Amino acid sequence: MLLLAPVTLLVVDGLLVGEVRGSAWVKPQKAPLGKVRFWEVGVGRVGRSIGPLSLAREDVPAGIFVSGRSEPSGEVMVSGRRPTVPRPVRTAVANATYRNVVAEWLAKNGKGLVASDVRVAFADLNGDGSQEVILTAGNLPNRQSLMESKSTDYSLVLLRHLRNGVAQERSLSFSRGGKNRLLYWNRLRAIADLNGDGSMEIVVSSDYYEGQSASVWSLRRGREAKLVENGAGV
Numbered sequence: 001m002l003l004l005a006p007v008t009l010l011v012v013d014g015l016l017v018g019e020v021r022g023s024a025w026v027k028p029q030k031a032p033l034g035k036v037r038f039w040e041v042g043v044g045r046v047g048r049s050i051g052p053l054s055l056a057r058e059d060v061p062a063g064i065f066v067s068g069r070s071e072p073s074g075e076v077m078v079s080g081r082r083p084t085v086p087r088p089v090r091t092a093v094a095n096a097t098y099r100n101v102v103a104e105w106l107a108k109n110g111k112g113l114v115a116s117d118v119r120v121a122f123a124d125l126n127g128d129g130s131q132e133v134i135l136t137a138g139n140l141p142n143r144q145s146l147m148e149s150k151s152t153d154y155s156l157v158l159l160r161h162l163r164n165g166v167a168q169e170r171s172l173s174f175s176r177g178g179k180n181r182l183l184y185w186n187r188l189r190a191i192a193d194l195n196g197d198g199s200m201e202i203v204v205s206s207d208y209y210e211g212q213s214a215s216v217w218s219l220r221r222g223r224e225a226k227l228v229e230n231g232a233g234v
Contacts, residue, residue, distance in 0.1 A: 012214035018228035025228035038077035044089025063232030094118035149177025
């Protein structure tokens with residue numbers, strides 16, 4: 001049986017992260033009945049149709065997963081109406097200006113850390129004609145590097161936008177390693193209009209050694225807003 005209603009469900013690496021009820025994002029309380037067809041999404045792109053797939057609640061790790069996909073699959077998927085990218089999204093390796101933005105942020109919030117592997121995405125998230133900048137930085141090559149972290153290890157997803165004509169930076173996810181610290185591998189996973197409201201949402205994943213999580217962000221009235229966050233792990 002297919003789930004016929006155009007319900008917006010967001011799955012990141014197999015985990016059901018959130019769903020849209022009315023106009024609000026909420027954490028999922030139960031697995032949907034029937035099978036669901038999804039669209040693959042990424043940073044400024046909408047890909048192939050996937051499914052139909054079943055979802056079920058699992059105990060270890062605790063969460064609602066796409067059946068057979070509880071291990072990270074590298075996919076971000078959205079159900080319901082086909083997502084869109086209403087305005088261009090451009091990605092690049094950061095130039096000196098944006099490397100300095102990350103370096104200055106780290107000087108205030110991550111003393112001793114160096115701006116590494118800085119990448120940038122440009123997008124007018126809310127259609128106001130102003131380009132927002134999403135920066136990622138860090139020195140974590142993969143999930144395995146989370147096992148034994150050093151104090152110089154980190155990962156960062158940073159949103160830079162204008163508020164009243166002044167550039168503002170907000171960390172969407174930041175984690176630093178070291179003794180007795182749980183280090184997260186933070187990554188920018190998608191920029192697209194997921195729910196058909198005309199604004200593009202940002203999807204960020206934050207994985208740790210024995211678990212995973214993801215969050216959805218938007219820009220509303222010049223302020224960043226976390227719409228939903230969910231995770232699973234031991």
